[in-house]
Amino acid sequence: MKSVLLSLMLSQVVAPQPVTPVVEPGAWPPVTTWSDGGKERTVHLDESLVAERDGDEQTGAALRAQGAMVAMTRGRMRLWRVERASVVLTTEPKLLPVYRDDGAKLRVPIGGVLVVPKTGVAPEKVRDAIGKGTVVQHGVVKVPCTPLEVFSLAKSLSETAGVWWVQPDWWLGATPK
Numbered sequence: 001m002k003s004v005l006l007s008l009m010l011s012q013v014v015a016p017q018p019v020t021p022v023v024e025p026g027a028w029p030p031v032t033t034w035s036d037g038g039k040e041r042t043v044h045l046d047e048s049l050v051a052e053r054d055g056d057e058q059t060g061a062a063l064r065a066q067g068a069m070v071a072m073t074r075g076r077m078r079l080w081r082v083e084r085a086s087v088v089l090t091t092e093p094k095l096l097p098v099y100r101d102d103g104a105k106l107r108v109p110i111g112g113v114l115v116v117p118k119t120g121v122a123p124e125k126v127r128d129a130i131g132k133g134t135v136v137q138h139g140v141v142k143v144p145c146t147p148l149e150v151f152s153l154a155k156s157l158s159e160t161a162g163v164w165w166v167q168p169d170w171w172l173g174a175t176p177k
Contacts, residue, residue: 027086027089027090028045028086028089028097028148029045029151030044030045030086031043031044031045032099032151033155034151034154034155034158034166034167034168035155035158035166036158036165036166036167037116037164037165041101041167042101042102043099043100043101043107044099044100045085045086045097045098045099046085046097046098046099046100046106047084047085047086048081048082048085049071049079049080049081049082049085049098049106050063050068050079050080050082050085050088050089050092050095050096050097050098051077051078051079051080051095051096051097051098051108051171052077052078052079052080052094052095052096053076053077053078053096053108053110053171054076055078056094059092059094059095060078062092063080063082063088063092066082066083066088067082067083068080068081068082068083068088069081072173074173077108077171077173079098079106079173080095085097085098096108096109096110096147097109098173105172105173106172106173107168107170107171107172107173108170108171108173109147109150109151109168109169109170110147110169110170110171111144111145111146111147111149111150111169112142112143112144112145112150112168112169113142113143113145113150113153113154113157113166113167113168113169114140114141114142114143114166114167114168114169115130115134115140115141115142115143115157115160115163115165115166116139116140116141116163116164116165116166117139117141117162117163117164118162118163118164119164121162121164123136123139123140123141124136125162126141126160126162126163127141129160129161129162130143130157130160132144132145142169143157150168150169151168154166154167154168
């Protein structure tokens with residue numbers, strides 16, 4: 001009985017009902033794409049979840065007042081089950097959207113873009129070409145930006161000379177089985 005209830009609860013986190021997003025000016029895109037290593041990647045906004053990084057009681061209380069409940073907590077990230085994420089995201093500025101890729105993996109843009117240079121191109125050369133306070137760590141160029149800027153920045157950086165692969169800096173959640 002307990003395993004049936006647990007399976008039912010987990011299925012609610014893993015398989016949300018499709019809902020049409022509410023698109024506001026300056027809002028998170030319901031569907032977005034970027035190119036990494038020449039392959040087009042697509043993610044879809046999950047209308048049933050929002051993310052809270054380094055949560056505080058004030059935001060938690062505001063979400064609970066709107067009928068939200070905690071769906072998952074991992075490290076510094078807390079996911080909340082909500083009625084319409086696109087609406088909640090416009091009212092609570094500390095929250096981040098939850099996206100799903102084609103494999104249904106949960107992805108939260110935490111800010112910043114990761115750039116991998118083409119073979120034979122020094123990461124420092126790419127860093128210098130991009131500027132913007134970039135940092136090189138383990139051959140990857142990290143470009144700082146706000147979470148709301150990650151998709152447009154990833155798209156523009158994918159066209160930079162010497163760049164092979166670009167992606168938003170994600171918090172990755174569980175992959176459903």
